[in-house]
Amino acid sequence: xxxxxxxxxxxxxxxxxxxxxxxxxxxxxxxxxxxxxxxxxxxxxxxxxxxxxxxxxxxxxxxxxxxxxxxxxxxxxxxxxxxxxxxxxxxxxxxxxxxxxxxxxxxxxxxxxxxxxxxxxxxxxxxxxxxxxxxxxxxxxxxxxxxxxxxxxxxxxxxxxxxxxxxxxxxxxxxxxxxxxxxxxxxxxxxxxxxxxxxxxxxxxxxxxxxxxxxxxxxxxxxxxxxxxxxxxxxxxxxxxxxxxxxxxxxxxxxxxxxxxxxxxxxxxxxxxxxxxxxxxxxxxxxxxxxxxxxxxxxxxxxxxxxxxxxxxxxxxxx
Amino acid sequence: xxxxxxxxxxxxxxxxxxxxxxxxxxxxxxxxxxxxxxxxxxxxxxxxxxxxxxxxxxxxxxxxxxxxxxxxxxxxxxxxxxxxxxxxxxxxxxxxxxxxxxxxxxxxxxxxxxxxxxxxxxxxxxxxxxxxxxxxxxxxxxxxxxxxxxxxxxxxxxxxxxxxxxxxxxxxxxxxxxxxxxxxxxxxxxxxxxxxxxxxxxxxxxxxxxxxxxxxxxxxxxxxxxxxxxxxxxxxxxxxxxxxxxxxxxxxxxxxx
Ligand SMILES: Nc1ncnc2c1ncn2[C@@H]1O[C@H](COP(=O)(O)OP(=O)(O)OP(=O)(O)O)[C@@H](O)[C@H]1O
Ligand SMILES: Nc1ncnc2c1ncn2[C@@H]1O[C@H](COP(=O)(O)OP(=O)(O)OP(=O)(O)O)[C@@H](O)[C@H]1O
Ligand code: SF4
Ligand SMILES: [Mg+2]
Ligand SMILES: [Mg+2]
Numbered sequence: 001x002x003x004x005x006x007x008x009x010x011x012x013x014x015x016x017x018x019x020x021x022x023x024x025x026x027x028x029x030x031x032x033x034x035x036x037x038x039x040x041x042x043x044x045x046x047x048x049x050x051x052x053x054x055x056x057x058x059x060x061x062x063x064x065x066x067x068x069x070x071x072x073x074x075x076x077x078x079x080x081x082x083x084x085x086x087x088x089x090x091x092x093x094x095x096x097x098x099x100x101x102x103x104x105x106x107x108x109x110x111x112x113x114x115x116x117x118x119x120x121x122x123x124x125x126x127x128x129x130x131x132x133x134x135x136x137x138x139x140x141x142x143x144x145x146x147x148x149x150x151x152x153x154x155x156x157x158x159x160x161x162x163x164x165x166x167x168x169x170x171x172x173x174x175x176x177x178x179x180x181x182x183x184x185x186x187x188x189x190x191x192x193x194x195x196x197x198x199x200x201x202x203x204x205x206x207x208x209x210x211x212x213x214x215x216x217x218x219x220x221x222x223x224x225x226x227x228x229x230x231x232x233x234x235x236x237x238x239x240x241x242x243x244x245x246x247x248x249x250x251x252x253x254x255x256x257x258x259x260x261x262x263x264x265x266x267x268x269x270x271x272x273x274x275x276x277x278x279x280x281x282x283x284x285x286x287x288x289x290x291x292x293x294x295x296x297x298x299x300x301x302x303x304x305x306x307x308x309x310x311x312x313x314x315x316x317x318x319x
Numbered sequence: 320x321x322x323x324x325x326x327x328x329x330x331x332x333x334x335x336x337x338x339x340x341x342x343x344x345x346x347x348x349x350x351x352x353x354x355x356x357x358x359x360x361x362x363x364x365x366x367x368x369x370x371x372x373x374x375x376x377x378x379x380x381x382x383x384x385x386x387x388x389x390x391x392x393x394x395x396x397x398x399x400x401x402x403x404x405x406x407x408x409x410x411x412x413x414x415x416x417x418x419x420x421x422x423x424x425x426x427x428x429x430x431x432x433x434x435x436x437x438x439x440x441x442x443x444x445x446x447x448x449x450x451x452x453x454x455x456x457x458x459x460x461x462x463x464x465x466x467x468x469x470x471x472x473x474x475x476x477x478x479x480x481x482x483x484x485x486x487x488x489x490x491x492x493x494x495x496x497x498x499x500x501x502x503x504x505x506x507x508x509x510x511x512x513x514x515x516x517x518x519x520x521x522x523x524x525x526x527x528x529x530x531x532x533x534x535x536x537x538x539x540x541x542x543x544x545x546x547x548x549x550x551x552x553x554x555x556x557x558x559x560x561x562x563x564x565x566x567x568x569x570x571x572x573x574x575x576x
Contacts, residue, residue, distance in 0.1 A: 014464065037496075038496075039496060039498075039499070040466055040467070040468025040469060040471075040472070040494065040495055040496060041465075041466045041468060041469050044466075045466060045467065089467045089494070090411050090413060090467060093413070143374060144331070146356055146357045146361055146362075147356070147361060147410040147411065147489075147490065148356025148357060148523075149356060149357050170467070170494060173493045173494055174356070174410070174490060174493055175356055175523065176353075176354065176355050176356055176523035176564070177563060177564060177567040178355060178560075178563065179355065179356045203494075203495065203496040203497070243498050244497055244498065247497035247498065247501070248497065
């Protein structure tokens with residue numbers, strides 16, 4: 001199977017600070033979901049924005065169906081942004097406060113002239129219905145919506161152009177189970193009927209479990225574990241993945257070994273930037289940390305059918 | 320009763336978006352509000368903060384805090400109540416932070432307004448941030464220069480420093496992974512235990528509510544469909560919708576209350 005999107009060695013930063021230190025990602029031709037799990041502040045949103053070229057890359061490559069995204073001309077980029085859509089994390093910033101729901105969703109249709117003017121209103125109402133919203137919301141402005149309604153309007157807007165690749169940044173975090181179920185079913189339908197490929201950023205492991213075939217776990221701007229979603233959630237090996245997994249014992253993929261509890265003791269303030277190359281970034285919180293972890297940075301290597309950056313990956317296997 | 324709400328109704332252009340017949344809160348009590356998207360949770364909270372009128376909404380009924388009716392307060396009086404008696408972590412916390420001020424200045428100003436000396440402020444800020452697993456380095460940034468989950472945690476640290484009587488937290492952990500979520504819940508739990516802060520905790524996730532709440536209210540379509548002690552709601556839900564929310568909890572028991 002060929003790649004829809006390939007990201008290699010991506011480095012991203014703000015000013016002089018690098019926040020993403022060489023990340024590889026791969027989304028196969030749809031139907032295909034790549035899950036991205038990671039600590040808050042680990043760079044997920046910045047990566048998502050970089051894929052759309054909304055954030056400049058310091059280094060690395062992004063390839064979409066064989067085309068180099070980073071060197072696309074204005075015209076090529078416009079075509080690219082029609083096929084690749086981003087569902088922003090806060091429904092808030094994503095919507096222009098002066099634009100009604102109707103205009104917000106119709107705008108991409110108008111810009112790319114994909115739907116005749118007369119048909120736009122119906123198309124917009126249909127998109128709203130797909131995310132469980134009534135057309136009574138069409139005339140409302142973003143501040144007149146609830147949090148979950150805003151999040152769904154952002155999703156409807158991203159779907160307007162029938163994208164081939166979606167970057168979904170925490171698409172269901174503001175939604176209760178009933179509405180979340182609806183959105184998940186919508187993604188499942190698009191996946192099968194339109195062969196959608198997507199990058200799904202979520203801290204909800206049940207959502208990742210259900211909608212992605214492979215996933216990566218980010219910690220402080222680097223991938224610490226990568227593999228088939230099933231493998232990672234059944235037998236997480238990296239201590240951070242294990243801590244995440246241990247907090248949701250009944251995920252439907254079987255119980256992981258239970259040694260990795262959440263960090264005990266006072267919280268560590270290590271969630272921000274730490275210079276790379278000085279030991280493992282997880283060492284302060286890691287129950288398995290040994291002396292070597294503080295001096296040598298673990299690199300991704302293959303263990304038990306997945307890639308993992310941890311000196312003690314083999315030990316985790318037997319724990 | 321510290322906070323007594325009766326027949327609260329919030330409407331926009333004659334359409335009622337939330338109606339709450341009774342809501343009572345004692346010091347140190349935690350009320351969890353759950354419910355479907357659009358069911359009126361945030362609107363109820365905004366009314367308790369006196370913020371509805373800024374969106375051209377109309378509020379009727381009564382909300383009494385320590386014997387004082389809040390509904391009839393002037394905008395000026397409200398400004399004194401907010402931040403001193405009641406404070407809220409908004410569902411989109413970034414929107415509430417002044418975009419032109421660095422986070423350090425924002426935080427410091429808040430502490431100053433509450434009479435804290437200059438020398439005390441620095442250490443207090445660092446400690447408050449550490450409690451929500453944030454590095455003090457972010458104090459030098461602007462609100463748009465931090466991630467979604469970092470903004471959420473900053474807002475919690477800020478509001479926790481206020482030491483109000485009633486703290487309203489609207490989906491305060493929705494952008495956080497479970498490990499950080501646990502720390503944030505500890506911050507709220509400590510506020511309640513050490514300072515007797517009453518908390519209204521809004522979440523669509525009943526498992527998070529179950530960690531903290533003494534009482535639970537479930538809303539749907541602008542109405543309260545179920546209300547009672549956390550025990551009764553968790554053990555004997557009467558509404559189909561509540562049962563559905565409960566069934567969706569991946570973790571049952573095992574974590575400390
Ligand atoms: N404009 C900026 N200037 C400096 N640093 C920034 C800026 N925006 C984000 N950062 C930092 O970059 C890092 C990555 O941020 P990003 O928003 O990508 O994280 P995230 O993984 O999406 O987190 P969350 O789960 O909390 O949304 C964070 O540590 C954040 O503080
Ligand atoms: N300014 C407004 N004008 C008209 N209707 C509004 C306005 N603000 C909110 N509403 C409506 O009020 C209802 C309740 O909104 P509220 O924000 O309280 O929901 P919520 O329970 O917090 O939902 P969520 O979980 O999605 O955040 C929603 O249907 C919303 O569309
Ligand atoms: S390398 Fe060491 S500190 Fe890092 S995750 Fe592995 S065991 Fe823990
Ligand atoms: Mg993010
Ligand atoms: Mg809300």
